[in-house]
Amino acid sequence: MTADDRAHLRALADPDQPGASTLRELLTALDTAVVELVHAPSGDDVVITSVALAESADLAAAGEPATSVPHLYLHVGVTNAEAVRWLDDVARRAPEHRPRAVMSKAALRSPALRTAARRAGVALVAVHPKARWDHVLPLVQRMLDRSRQQASSPDSSLLAMDTDLFGLAQIVASNARGMVSIEDAHSRVLAYSPSDESADELRTLSILGREGPRDYLRALHTWGVYDRLRDSDEVVDVPAHAELGTKRRLVVSIRRPSEDGSAAPAMLGTIWLQQGDRPFAPDAADVLRGASAIAARVISRGLNAPSTEGLLIQRLFGVRGEGVDVPSLAGALNLPLTGPAAVIGFATSATEGRHGTVADLGSTLRLHASSFRRDSVATLVGDRAYVLLPGYTSESAVAAWTRQLVEQFERRRSQLLRAAIAMPVAGLAQVAGARAEVDRVLDGTAATFPEGRVTTLAESRTAVLLGEILDLVRRHPDLHDPRLHTLLDHDALHDTTLRETVETYLTRHGDVRGVAEELRVHPNTVRYRVRRAEEILGMDLSDAADRLLLQLQLSLLRRGEDTPRT
Structure with missing residues (x-):
């Protein structure tokens, strides 16, 4: 750990740190x-x-x-x-x-x-x-992070406009003569300048974390405001609407061009300027365009680099390199160094709802985890989120909370989650290993979704180990049995269903009558199809070794068929 890392740790651990x-x-x-x-x-x-x-x-x-x-x-x-x-x-x-x-x-x-x-x-x-x-807490945390960053960089005030969205909003408000709010791509307010008596209801609702009046949102779509923001860098003039009680606004998109210029710029958010009791400054549009470029850098940096505390949490989970000074980190995050704990990993399913973004998953989980356990920590790694619950010995309590959370996401947010629990975790030094364990479970149980929405390695060991064995076989083409493709080619050429019959036969452990009932054919038809499949495969399905090998090959085939095409 570098000297800078230790300085950040001391700053986070000291309750009377300068700049708080x-x-x-x-x-x-x-x-x-x-x-x-x-x-x-x-x-x-x-x-x-x-x-x-x-x-x-x-x-x-x-x-x-x-x-x-x-x-x-x-x-x-x-x-x-x-x-x-x-x-x-x-x-x-x-x-x-x-x-x-x-x-x-x-x-x-x-x-x-x-x-x-x-x-x-x-x-x-x-x-x-x-x-x-869930709007107030992130704003408070963002302000505290801002103070820590300013405390750790004495010259940060010189770069405030380029490092902090709140500071940027205030500078834009002062120079463009209006009230500013900066929103992300999902219309959630990230920062804003102080309001005065001329703030309209739309601004107030936005700051409260509420959706604006539906009639006004429909009007924005009718006027083509969102289309123009999505497709260009122009500053859009949105007129006042007396019936809806909204005042005139200027708005510009915040966009991040692709690195090689081959793709359309990504929409990162918007900057809104509401007119107050005085007209906009003559160069208000130029001010907004400049602010858009700065905001794009700030938001991009935030997406690519977590806060100091977030970086430490990711190191705790084994993401940002090895050699973590666990005792110092425990002091910085005010976590017990040893003692039982639980690590939970969450993964989204392929089904995305209206709020089904990975960013939503991370921020909402932090909120619920903090509510459940005040000293919990959470982080987002790729498309998965991880939560550490210190001091927990009751597997049933942790499992009940996790199931309740998964159900809430599905019921309230139309987002399907899978979760894996590792516990007990002996101490902070074992958190990275616990994260690797829940990753094994999430990887190994993806094919069985939606069964086992919340599980552990102990409960899912068969599925996990079988999945890892199949992955090993998949990575070695010389372990793929070409005889299975002979059977598949026969089905395709002659429009037969020998594969389906064989799979059902193996699943039902050779129970011919059970297979016949499931496939709705005569038992003699099942016997004929099995004999014909044995001839094509060159296998004897009464032999345990042949059955085991064929089941593995069929499982590998199904695994490939179930993998979403990208």
């Missing part, structure tokens, strides 16, 4: 459309370096925690009574074991919650009832 965000900075970044400070007993300049979701089950355990607590809690689905009881418990803790701030959707309508927060000496922030937690 204050509560005021977080609230400014989240915007008044999303949050409102109810009260802050120590002022809004308290330092925030860590955040965690907390559901009812997370707050149920009373007592003083043995380790440090996150500085900021997001109360998700927590009732007023549960929040008050938890804050009363917090008030009895030592100061170093108290959070510094809590965000809650009930803060404005619950006097008891405000009173309990004052007793505990914890800042209370009200979150808009329509805000989505």
Whole structure:
């Protein structure tokens, strides 16, 4: 590990690191459309370096925690009574074991919650009832990552416009005279400039993580706005719409050209400029075009290179090279070095729903994992996501959570997942090996989907080992039996079904009557077809060795037929 790596580790591990965000900075970044400070007993300049979701089950355990607590809690689905009881418990803790701030959707309508927060000496922030937690949490985490990056690079302020989307949004807003929001290719807001009283409902809903008015979205399609953004670099002027209550906007696409110029530029997102109480600057279109080029670099860099913390997590899972300093990494991520844990791997099926993107999978899993286990870590590697749940010994609890998550993805997001669990994992040093184990399971059970949606190596060992054996045979053409192709050629030439009969015969262990019932033919027809197949193959299907070899060859053939063509 390099000296720079160790410096990053120390920065991540130190709760009082320079450049950490204050509560005021977080609230400014989240915007008044999303949050409102109810009260802050120590002022809004308290330092925030860590955040965690907390559901009812997370707050149920009373007592003083043995380790440090996150500085900021997001109360998700927590009732007023549960929040008050938890804050009363917090008030009895030592100061170093108290959070510094809590965000809650009930803060404005619950006097008891405000009173309990004052007793505990914890800042209370009200979150808009329509805000989505899976939108708020990534924004907070992005701000904390931004602060860490600025702290690790003293000259980063000189490059802020080229390294940070929030800084870019503010610069564009100032120079183009409007309110800016930067969205990804799926219309999710990545960053925005502060709003003022002239912000329309569309901007507010976008910042809250909600979809804009359907009539307006239909109008954008009717006007051809999305087609023009997809097909060109031009700045599109979207007029105000009095009936829909939307104000004039300028919008430009964020595009990344292919490296060799052979393919159409990839659409990375859009930059929207809403007009406020004053006209746009005369050169607003030029400002947007310049911002588009910068945003393309920033987003591309983000897609290609994870944050410092993300890089460390990937090293933990054995992705970014070997020789990881596990004790230092454990301190940086505030994870126990030893002790039981669980590693879970998730893979998408070939079926893609409306939200069926790999990026969605990674961000949503992080959200759910943080809710289930505050100290969980997650990462995305290729088209798979991995979650580490420290401190777990109950296989049934982990399996139940994983199954529930897989079902939620299918029910709510139209996305089919497979999951593999490795546990118990003895400690952080074994996480990379556990990831390799779940990869074996995911690779070996792909052909049996949708059966075994959630499984382990122990439960799927036969399928996994057989799949790996077939892969070995596939990679060695000299192990492919040409006699099988003779049978296939006969079927194709004479329009017969000898292969199907033989496969059914082997599956039913030579039960002629069972084969006849399944194929809906006379038993004598089955006997004739089996004898004819034996003649063509030059095999004796009463011989165990011939049966085993033929079953392997047929399995290899099916495996190739089931592989999606690209």
